[in-house]
Amino acid sequence: MSRALHTTALAADIAAGLARVETLFDTQLAGEFPAVNELCRHVERYRGKMLRPTMVIVSGLAFTPEGSALRHEHDIVAATVEMIHMATLVHDDVLDDATVRRRGETVNFLRGNETAVMLGDYLISNAFHLCSRAGDPALNLRLGEVTNTLCEGELVQLSRRHDLALDENTYFEIVRRKTAVLVGASCELGARLAGAGSGDVAAMRGFGERLGVAFQIQDDLLDLLGDEATVGKSIGRDLEKGKLTLPMILHIARTHGAERRAALDAIEAKDGASLRALLARSGSIDGARARALAIVEEAKAILPEARRAGSRELLLELADRVVARES
Ligand code: FPP
Ligand code: MG
Numbered sequence: 001m002s003r004a005l006h007t008t009a010l011a012a013d014i015a016a017g018l019a020r021v022e023t024l025f026d027t028q029l030a031g032e033f034p035a036v037n038e039l040c041r042h043v044e045r046y047r048g049k050m051l052r053p054t055m056v057i058v059s060g061l062a063f064t065p066e067g068s069a070l071r072h073e074h075d076i077v078a079a080t081v082e083m084i085h086m087a088t089l090v091h092d093d094v095l096d097d098a099t100v101r102r103r104g105e106t107v108n109f110l111r112g113n114e115t116a117v118m119l120g121d122y123l124i125s126n127a128f129h130l131c132s133r134a135g136d137p138a139l140n141l142r143l144g145e146v147t148n149t150l151c152e153g154e155l156v157q158l159s160r161r162h163d164l165a166l167d168e169n170t171y172f173e174i175v176r177r178k179t180a181v182l183v184g185a186s187c188e189l190g191a192r193l194a195g196a197g198s199g200d201v202a203a204m205r206g207f208g209e210r211l212g213v214a215f216q217i218q219d220d221l222l223d224l225l226g227d228e229a230t231v232g233k234s235i236g237r238d239l240e241k242g243k244l245t246l247p248m249i250l251h252i253a254r255t256h257g258a259e260r261r262a263a264l265d266a267i268e269a270k271d272g273a274s275l276r277a278l279l280a281r282s283g284s285i286d287g288a289r290a291r292a293l294a295i296v297e298e299a300k301a302i303l304p305e306a307r308r309a310g311s312r313e314l315l316l317e318l319a320d321r322v323v324a325r326e327s
Pocket of ligand 2: 092093096098235
């Protein structure tokens, strides 16, 4: 088969996989109460890039021999990781007092925090119910570890809000936990379910975790620099909620005297315009971008060889897109 035909066949398998995942997701959440269904349909509109299910499917296809299909367990895990992600977003918007998500209103804005907290609980409960249908306790165990880690990341972040002494190591520890482990597990489980060897499974986890870290750095840059219309969600939340992100941490670490003091004052005063100017001048915004790009390069360097033609190239392309995105 030519390279173009390989690519077309792979794209068709991915599109078919994602369509099955959407159906599984929607079917799992279809219940008997219109009030609950309406909320679930609202969250289904948050579906955007489907990064995590895409990673499960492409990582699965990468280790599936040419001509063989993905397993039903791939679809279940892909829908589960997306549902976990949705649950965390609904809760995250409560924590961040966010009003806009994926160009629509957040659940907390529309219905209040009580409904949003309960809906997030309903989604996380359904995620593990759905995963249990695969009949493989190892999947529930692994994803349970992931959600534990994710909550720890958020709790550590909460405990360090408004802490101007937050250092780079702690920032990366928070980001690894709150964002990267779920992307890492998506790649890992996709490969593991396709029968990849333990070395390749571990490499896929490392690849995904690095992409997750780079994704969050880009997310933090968009929160600092982007506008709501382009990004499609509430921005400026990090400054508002006292969350120090990488450009701020780099500036504080690399400047002294008045330059450093001015940034600390801007953070405390939640003065985004002054802070952006200071961070740009000290090279801290470019510094954070460079770190994200370097982490993507690290991810690409450890990506193992794949069985399915075209899949490795696609994973490399997805890696670049994580930091090139504007929304
Ligand atoms: C996005 O942060 C937030 C996360 C990646 C994780 C949020 C996790 C929780 C709130 C814990 C809830 C856990 C469960 C299991 C339901 P962000 O605010 O930087 O991203 P944003 O710009 O998309 O809002
Ligand atoms: Mg948020």
